Amino acid sequence: MARLAAMPFLRRKLVMLAWPPAMVLWGLGLTFANGAYVARRYGRGMIGQFADQMRLAFTQGIPVNFFYTYELHERRNWPRARDYVLRGHIKGGCQLYKRLYRDDPARRVSAKLLNDKLAFHQFCYAHSLPTARLFAIVSKGTFGWTDPSQITLPTVDLFLKPRKENGGSGAERWAYIEGRYHRHGHSTSLDAKGLTERLVELSRNQAYLVYECLANHPDVSDLSAGALCTLRLHTMLNEEGEPEHLFTMFRMSQFRERIVDTQDGIASAVDPLTGILGPASNSSPVARWMDHHPVTNARITGRTIPYWREALALALATHAELKALYLIGWDIAITARGPVILEANKAPDLEIEQRLDGPWGNGRFGELIAFHLTHRVRDASHRQNSASAESRATAL
CATH class of the missing domain: 3.30.470.20 (ATP-grasp fold, B domain)
Structure with a gap:
């Protein structure tokens, strides 16, 4: 498989050893979770569903976690099974995303902007784009207020999130009610001083951003x-x-x-x-x-x-x-x-x-990924040839 071929030798061997037992155990768990429902609705028994998962995993390289997600329990969907863009294609062994920016320092620098929530917020602010109001940046116990006249937390609902985390990891939501901040999903209630102290502690490991909490x-x-x-x-x-x-x-x-x-x-x-x-x-x-x-x-x-x-x-x-x-x-x-x-x-x-x-591999996403990867290789080759020509000209 292309994903295996793209991996370093040792990692490839480890994956080959771990893949079979992982797929079997994972498949069993998913079948117990979904099998009865699928059997009632589609008429395919649980044993048959498990057998289908193994067949797709070991003949087409489709991890079992996608079997129910992409409704591959219906065999009429099998012809398009390999058209799905899996995580292993974009971020795993094939690393399509990384390959897009390889050999292009200018694009890599721009891409880093999105990894830093503060830098991206500043970009939006500089371009007058609508974004959540940022009150403070807290780093290593020190508050940096976006409004120099502000000296304490505002009396509104707040959303706290790490500067460089994704998927909501480390984030907290605090509702301001009758003079105190109440943490969502917890019994914790703090006054402004208490929440300030919490932010100081959180920021000792990584910087935190204090935003207004938006409403739907x-x-x-x-x-x-x-x-x-x-x-x-x-x-x-x-x-x-x-x-x-x-x-x-x-x-x-x-x-x-x-x-x-x-x-x-x-x-x-x-x-x-x-x-x-x-x-x-x-x-x-x-x-x-x-x-x-x-x-x-x-x-x-x-x-x-x-x-x-x-x-x-x-x-x-x-x-x-x-x-x-x-x-x-x-x-x-x-x-x-x-x-x-x-x-x-x-x-x-x-x-x-x-x-x-539906699958994106054979759609517009797949077309554009292929186009950009092809042109990236051509552009890199052109830059290399231009650099070689300049070196030869300098030598002469």
């Missing part, structure tokens, strides 16, 4: 169990070097204790022309389709996202400012004041996207 637009507030909903909007440079919209999904939390929608949430595809939502789904291990929110029971399918056209235009225009980046996965909140950029990801995962939208 009233028209979609019932589509969340509590966390802020976000659009994950994918844009990619096309053959002309212009940003092109690939796909957007609307992410919703389904557990009240979660503070971000990426933690065990659900998502629904957004119609690019109308902003209307399709049926929602989770990912794994027990993937299901749903027309209503599992907690609020609000209707999802058929709902229209407020400010959809503005959100799409915002992502495309901002990508045009970041043309060194091939692909960006935007996190955009829809609030009462309009779309607000939260983050931008240069190497987004594609698992739930492909459950909602």
Whole structure:
């Protein structure tokens, strides 16, 4: 397989040894979680489902965790099984994302901007882009206020997150009620002094950013169990070097204790022309389709996202400012004041996207990845030949 061939020798041998038992054990667990439901709905018994997982894993290299996510329990879907872009393709052995930026220092420097939440926030502020208000940067116990006149935490709901973490790791949400800050999902309640002291302790290991806590637009507030909903909007440079919209999904939390929608949430595809939502789904291990929110029971399918056209235009225009980046996965909140950029990801995962939208390997994503990789090699060769020519000219 291409992913194995791309790996270093020792890592390849370890993967080859670990793969069989890992797939068997993982497959058994997934079959117990999903098998009875699939058997009732589709008529394929649990033993048959497990056998199919093993067949796909050992003949086509499809990890078992994608079997139910991409509904490969239906054999009519098997012909397109290898068209899915797996994590191993983009971030594992094949490292397609890294290969895009290889041998291009200028693009790599631009890509680093998205790894630093503070740097990206400053970029948005400098370009007058809508983003969450940043109150302070706390590093090694020291507060750096964005407003020099501010000397204490504001009396509003706050969202704290590490400067260089992803997926909501390390983040905290604090609601301001009657003079105290209450941590979401915990019984902790602190006054301004207590929360300041907590931030000082948190920042000793890594810098923290103190943001305003945004709220969902009233028209979609019932589509969340509590966390802020976000659009994950994918844009990619096309053959002309212009940003092109690939796909957007609307992410919703389904557990009240979660503070971000990426933690065990659900998502629904957004119609690019109308902003209307399709049926929602989770990912794994027990993937299901749903027309209503599992907690609020609000209707999802058929709902229209407020400010959809503005959100799409915002992502495309901002990508045009970041043309060194091939692909960006935007996190955009829809609030009462309009779309607000939260983050931008240069190497987004594609698992739930492909459950909602079908395989991307044989679609526009695959076409553009192939185009950019081909031209990257040509550009690198051209730069190398130009450098060699200049060296020969200098020598003469």
